């Protein structure tokens with residue numbers, strides 16, 4: 001089966017039936033959940049899902065539950081016609097494209113909350129965000145029942161929250177985390193980059209520069225968190241268009257706690273605001 005005849009299905013039960021049919025014939029299903037506005041980062045996940053499985057399934061669902069009241073859900077980029085073309089090009093077999101009311105019926109009141117790690121980093125700035133992510137991802141996993149699901153490392157916190165949920169709730173699938181795909185100048189690909197004007201887009205290069213310089217400093221032997229943090233904040237503050245630094249530090253990649261003494265595998269992570277747009281990036285390094 002190839003994605004040339006991609007089925008586009010909006011009804012959860014119909015997707016479940018289609019996927020179940022394949023699973024009963026011992027075919028593996030690779031699943032890439034998205035909110036649309038597909039960029040090369042998504043395409044790398046879709047390609048890996050296509051390569052590693054008999055059947056490749058994608059979903060496009062702008063999930064209002066993961067947007068806070070001050071975040072403009074209505075403004076989130078949408079380009080469904082183009083997305084469908086890209087999915088056909090990647091030979092995806094099934095696109096799940098549900099309407100809001102089909103995933104959240106009236107009276108919806110069940111949520112997944114992955115404690116503690118959901119409150120760290122972005123969770124501190126986006127209350128309820130990861131509850132919305134975990135809830136919708138659990139629903140999608142229940143509907144598609146994938147063998148493997150693919151996520152990008154750019155959203156590192158999201159990946160460890162989903163892995164925790166999968167373990168805690170006994171979902172039977174593998175979570176595959178794929179490397180961040182970057183623009184030529186290093187900016188991590190994100191649908192949110194579309195919000196940036198020309199000047200902000202230029203300024204956004206500071207995130208990758210900050211991660212690289214912090215990584216070089218750690219590799220050169222600096223092990224004190226405070227020194228690395230000072231360096232990161234100095235680099236970002238040198239960019240006048242950044243109006244807020246949400247966080248910039250070195251973390252334990254399992255707990256997302258800051259590490260006082262940097263050793264072993266660590267996560268360098270940064271989040272800043274450029275105008276109204278929040279950009280995040282990270283790098284996993286072995287110090």
Ligand code: PAF
Nearest residue numbers: 033034035063133136155
């Ligand atoms: O990473 C995303 O695009 C979203 O958080 C996800 C996983 C599709 C859930 O809505």
